Amino acid sequence: MRPRATILVKLLAALVLPVVALFALFAVATFEVSRRDLDHELGQRLEAIAASAASTVRGKYLADIAPGNETDVAYQIAAKKLAGLADATHARLVVLDPGYGIRLDTGEAVPIGTHFYRAELDSTELDRVFRDGKPAASVPFVGNDGKMYMTGYAPIHASDSDPQIVLALGAQAPASYFDRLADLRARTIEWGVGLALVSIAAAVIATLFITRNVRRLAAAAERIGAGDLHAPVTATTHDELGVLAETMDRMRVQLAERDARMQQMLAGIAHEVRNPLAGMTLFAGILRDEVPEADERRGHVDKIQRELDYLDRVVSEFLEFARRPKPEFADVAAGELVAEVAQLASTPEIEVAATSELATLRGDRGQLRRALLNLARNAVQAAAAAGHTGKDVVAIRACGEPGAAILSVWNRGKEIAPETSGKLFEPFFTTREKGTGLGLAFVRDIARDHGGSVDVTSESGETTFSIRLPARA
Numbered sequence: 001m002r003p004r005a006t007i008l009v010k011l012l013a014a015l016v017l018p019v020v021a022l023f024a025l026f027a028v029a030t031f032e033v034s035r036r037d038l039d040h041e042l043g044q045r046l047e048a049i050a051a052s053a054a055s056t057v058r059g060k061y062l063a064d065i066a067p068g069n070e071t072d073v074a075y076q077i078a079a080k081k082l083a084g085l086a087d088a089t090h091a092r093l094v095v096l097d098p099g100y101g102i103r104l105d106t107g108e109a110v111p112i113g114t115h116f117y118r119a120e121l122d123s124t125e126l127d128r129v130f131r132d133g134k135p136a137a138s139v140p141f142v143g144n145d146g147k148m149y150m151t152g153y154a155p156i157h158a159s160d161s162d163p164q165i166v167l168a169l170g171a172q173a174p175a176s177y178f179d180r181l182a183d184l185r186a187r188t189i190e191w192g193v194g195l196a197l198v199s200i201a202a203a204v205i206a207t208l209f210i211t212r213n214v215r216r217l218a219a220a221a222e223r224i225g226a227g228d229l230h231a232p233v234t235a236t237t238h239d240e241l242g243v244l245a246e247t248m249d250r251m252r253v254q255l256a257e258r259d260a261r262m263q264q265m266l267a268g269i270a271h272e273v274r275n276p277l278a279g280m281t282l283f284a285g286i287l288r289d290e291v292p293e294a295d296e297r298r299g300h301v302d303k304i305q306r307e308l309d310y311l312d313r314v315v316s317e318f319l320e321f322a323r324r325p326k327p328e329f330a331d332v333a334a335g336e337l338v339a340e341v342a343q344l345a346s347t348p349e350i351e352v353a354a355t356s357e358l359a360t361l362r363g364d365r366g367q368l369r370r371a372l373l374n375l376a377r378n379a380v381q382a383a384a385a386a387g388h389t390g391k392d393v394v395a396i397r398a399c400g401e402p403g404a405a406i407l408s409v410w411n412r413g414k415e416i417a418p419e420t421s422g423k424l425f426e427p428f429f430t431t432r433e434k435g436t437g438l439g440l441a442f443v444r445d446i447a448r449d450h451g452g453s454v455d456v457t458s459e460s461g462e463t464t465f466s467i468r469l470p471a472r473a
Contacts, residue, residue: 093105129165273311285453
């Protein structure tokens with residue numbers, strides 16, 4: 001699962017994040033540009049309305065009218081005229097003096113001179129109107145009703161003949177486009193979420209396609225590593241993974257050819273060695289029969305025979321290690337297996353005990369027997385070397401745990417050093433003076449071919465080798 005998670009995270013980082021980030025930047029930029037353009041457009045429109053309305057107002061009259069004269073006929077005429085313009089433009093028109101006092105307001109019936117507090121927030125724009133005589137627009141603001149508004153200001157001159165700026169007229173209208181901007185923002189978020197989901201789905205699908213081929217290649221690599229050189233590695237794609245599959249298959253073929261050559265070479269060596277070895281064994285036996293037991297040379301002959309037996313065993317172990325067949329799985333009676341191995345491994349000095357908590361297990365009986373017998377004989381030798389004898393120094397046990405069947409060999413004796421235990425299962429590594437170093441490597445390979453493993457624990461004068469097999473290997 002790890003490769004899938006890693007590739008998925010990388011594809012998400014490489015595909016989804018840049019796409020979503022670019023879309024978010026584009027959406028923000030689009031929103032801000034649209035808002036500024038709409039602000040500018042509304043501001044210009046309100047400035048135009050304010051300028052148009054200001055041209056119809058008698059500035060000198062409204063500037064000089066005293067508070068309380070709201071019933072003055074001329075004032076009523078000006079108010080009616082601005083009210084008509086307000087209805088036509090859907091804007092609130094407010095006439096202000098330089099002190100921000102209201103001279104006329106179409107939105108509310110307020111006394112002349114009432115302070116317009118909103119104007120204080122637009123002091124920069126009003127200063128420009130009174131000082132430079134140029135129209136100006138405020139920034140959008142939130143009204144008492146919670147809506148967005150904007151005000152455009154224009155100067156009011158004293159009269160047509162007097163250019164003095166005496167008043168300012170503000171045209172205030174709701175910025176209704178903010179509703180459209182809010183809708184645009186909501187739709188943009190929806191599109192962004194949809195794009196992210198589509199990108200994630202595309203990344204996941206791409207990951208599934210990639211990891212499916214990666215897992216297939218990983219399984220092929222495991223088969224090759226386990227020694228299965230017969231099943232071909234097929235290339236199902238024409239991309240880099242297909243090239244990798246073809247390369248792995250060429251490697252498989254080369255390994256198979258090399259393995260075949262090695263087996264032929266070992267068979268040839270065994271043949272060439274065993275022929276003279278058999279002759280030497282025969283003549284050593286004849287020589288032993290001809291030398292009386294009392295003759296001191298009889299010991300030399302016995303030593304020659306022992307060395308010849310050792311050479312024959314070495315040749316046999318090399319051949320078995322190199323030419324071991326694949327296991328043939330069948331149901332194995334666990335009790336009978338451990339009892340047989342215990343009987344074969346026992347010596348006059350040490351009796352190997354056998355117990356089984358399993359009725360049957362799945363595996364190749366011959367190979368499991370060979371592995372257990374190897375471990376049991378090693379255990380007997382280790383116990384004897386430590387001076388232990390009797391019935392309680394070596395034991396073989398078959399037991400089970402969830403999902404696994406365990407064949408273990410326990411013995412009393414000298415502990416295995418930690419720096420040595422990690423090398424025990426390597427081919428040709430041995431701690432004995434005479435040993436090929438293939439026995440435990442043979443046990444390890446048998447366990448692997450059964451889909452299991454072998455490990456060792458050694459402490460407090462006790463050592464246990466355990467072959468762990470799948471419950472139904």
